[in-house]
Amino acid sequence: MVPQTYIADIAEFAGKRVTVAGWVYNKTGKGKLLFIMLRDGTGTIQAVVFKGNVSEEIFAACENLPQESSLRVTGTVAADARAKGGYELQADDVEIVHSAADYPITPKEHGIDFLMDNRHLWLRSAKQHAILKVRHEIIKAARNFFDSQDFTLIDAPIFTPNACEGTTTLFETDYFDTKAYLTQSGQLYMEAAAMAFGKVYCFGPTFRAEKSKTRRHLTEFWMIEPEVAFYDLQQDMDLAEQMVEFIVGSVLENRRDELEVLERDIAKLENVSRPFPRILYDDAVRILREAGADFKDGDDFGAPDETIISEKFTKPLMITHYPAAVKAFYMKRDPQRPDRALCVDMIAPEGYGEIIGGGQREDDLDVLVERLQKHNLPLQAFQWYLDIRKYGSVPHAGFGMGLERAVAWICGRSHIRETIPFPRTMYRLNP
RNA sequence: UCCGGUGUAGCUCAAUCGGCAGAGCGGGUGGCUGUUAACCACUAGGUUGUAGGUUCGAGUCCUACCACCGGAGCCA
Incomplete structure (x- = not known):
């Protein structure tokens, strides 16, 4: 034999x-x-x-x-x-x-629409294969990272009764005699779980019905979201930094061949070591001003702004203390500057944009109730979430990493659609 | 949703001023003992996105629609 x-x-x-x-x-x-x-x-x-x-x-x-x-x-x-x-x-x-029939994807050039129509076959091509091997490595590394630090994996539900943040559009679905929405984040559930297990994370798909049509958006994407009780913003940032360093290190160690297939500049990834630069929102605004960008103080950064700012650094950059007004209702405000949120965005280098968003959560019941009302969110639907502040409320923090954006950055792909096996975008539901 | 762009052979593209619909790859046939997206010869392959309009004549100009691409906003 x-x-x-x-x-x-x-x-x-x-x-x-x-x-x-x-x-x-x-x-x-x-x-x-x-x-x-x-x-x-x-x-x-x-x-x-x-x-x-x-x-x-x-x-x-x-x-x-x-x-x-x-x-x-x-x-x-x-x-x-x-x-x-x-x-x-x-x-x-x-x-x-x-013996195969005429195979549509030849070793020559093809357009993106044709390749996406044939995504089920395109997965066999060398570069696509390499990207998804790296994706697997990133998922494995992220889970290893949290598991080895005694985090508990807690799965968040996909069907949810209400908006997590209330701002973005959700996919609505019939749920027997009522409406349900596809989750846009597991965070609120992780906050509850952190009070039961201390250190938790979830990893699952999330859905956004935004009519976004860019290289950084999918309607269905995967997020890894840790949440830790008794953590403050600084500890949250330390955790995010360690995780990203660990993930990049794992890919460099185990997926070097794939990075070569993708012609990724490996030196740029090898440079991703702690500490990462940390700047304030105000510092970022100053960088934009010096670069001559047209930017209104108090606004959130757009994609071109993020690129300009990140070009000043060679490592992932953490920007903190955004104006509270542009951030979600659950963000805790800085006691020193109440108009600022205790939040952090991590911007990948080389113009890949935001890969992580997170921060310390509001832990005061009264403040949170007031914030919900200001955002016109239905209090009734958030009773369970408010309970977390009613029964032994503690400072806590967490973040979410968009998996596909991380894959795009690490693989050096310009478009996020190649970083998920079967992408769902505004204009694509097939195959 | 807004701004810009592209739709021609299975795929990637060309077609000058509005004047015969073309090439490479892929397919088929034949040749070759070291190829790396092989090469050589021959060959088949078209409702030019759809519907109207202008014109002696439209792939080319006009209108509408459809599909997709790039960007913006929103976000991870």
């Missing part, structure tokens, strides 16, 4: 006869010699089919193999400098599992 192996492990079998199962990634030939680039999800290897080494029938069948046909190739693993990856498979037997 010939052992079956994955391409990633091929070096262990140098000189041995093995079977590799996969798909035809690309094919070229030279008369009596065929080169089949075989892809199995773990890597690619060149299978060399020489007419003299296989039966007439097999050679004829291989000559006409369309791209993405599925095969089991048996042969001897040989080190060869002429082969990409250093090893090739000198085939002596080929089993065609399925």
